[in-house]
Amino acid sequence: MCTRILWNTNGHAVLTGRTMDWPESTEPVLTVFPRGMERDGGALAGTTVVGDNPLRWTSRYGSLVTTVYGAGTADGLNEAGLAAHMLYLDSTDPGPREPGTPGLQIALWIQYLLDCARTVPEALALLDTCQLVPVELRGFRATVHVALEDASGDSAIVEYLAGRRQVHHHRGYTVMTNEPAYDEQLRLLRQQVETVRGFGHDRPSSDVPVPGNVNAVDRFQRAAYFSALLPEPADDRQAVAGILAVTRNASVPFGAPYREGRFRTYNTEYRTVCDLTARRYFFELATSPNLVWAGIDRFDLGAGAPVMTLDPGAVDLVGDVSGGFTPSPAPF
Known part of the structure; x- marks a missing residue:
């Protein structure tokens, strides 16, 4: 999955491509949120899922995102040039709930960051x-890790493992998948670099045997x-076309x-x-032959402006x- x-080295634009891989429709809706929205980080489907002391905030920046099940944000960017992406990670564990820390249900994690931050x-x-609080969405545990990048090309991967936050912050962290945890992803890549001459550091050779299966590794x-x-x-x-080409190559047709259990596909x-x-x-539904896009500067993002949506299907x-x-x- 995912x-x-x-691509932060092409000289024209900082671009990020992502795939959303899931066993059923996540009911994606392209959504524009204006500034000044009052948020309740404990809310899910009209109920409070974090108990006492939910995180509350007012959005400082407008954003253009893809929602998931109408319960949170899976992907998107804000007007300041920060983007965020949630990818599934089975081993996610924020630890036991600490009532003294404001709680944020995990499906609203990246919306909080897009609402309130300009940079990584x-x-x-x-x-x-x-403190993140895991929830279930349509019977699936919403255990995720997050990729962040900004208009400067900065990058970070954030994970919660065994109750501890792990942050990988460097503009060189350009590729991630859902499994395994990022430390292990980097180790496997280094192993591949050492195994096959010419792969990874400089321009790879065209005769390198590239792994061709659909699992995350x-x-x-x-x-x-x-x-x-x-x-x-x-x-x-051309830069957008380039990142789309790689993203399509990493897709699961x-x-x-189809694999169950650990590293499910x-x-x-x-x-x-x-x-x-x-x-x-830019948005491309796998069941549609058409690519669509929208510019966030085309919308009224002022406080009090309406939320705007589009069904990409x-x-x-x-x-x-x-x-x-x-x-x-x-x-939400």
Whole structure:
């Protein structure tokens, strides 16, 4: 499930591609949130799931995101040029609830960061203000880790393992998948580099045997390999096409071997690209032949402006769909 690829060296735009791999529809809705929204970090489907002392905040920045089950945010960017992506991680464990620390249900984790931070360091500082509380969404445990990047090309991977926060903060951390934990992902990549001459550090050789299965480890190594092969683009359009090519290569096609248990594998439901330089968001549903996109600067993000949504599954959508969003009640 799920792959994230950051391209912060192309000279035109800071871009991130990601896949969402899941066994059923997550009911994705493209959603624009304005500034000034009052948030309750303990709310889920109209109930409080963190007990006493939920985190509460008011959004400082508008954002353009993809929601998951109407209960939280899975992916997106804000007007300041910060992007965030949730990927499944089976071993996620924030530890026992500490009532003295404001609680944040995990499906709202990245929305909190997008609402309140401009940069990766600002987002990381916010992690000290709350405690994550795992929840279930449609019978699935929402155990996730998060990738962050900003318009400068900075990058961070955040995980909670055995009750402790693990942060990998460096602009060189450009590829991640859902499993295993990031320390192990990096170890496996180093092992591949040592095993196959020319892979990983400099431009890889075309005769390198690249792992071709759909499990998370193979997708991580394949995404790293093809990211390193991307040619310098002539403009931002070619740059977006380049990151999309790698993201599609790391996708899980329909009918791929399905695996239960640890490192489980699901088909790709959708792909996104965040352009943090131009503040554009691209979305490609795996069941549609069309790519759509929207520019966050095309929306009224002022306090009091309506929440705007678009169903990306509409069959006639293609190209710039910024004008197709309509006012909607806030999903959370």
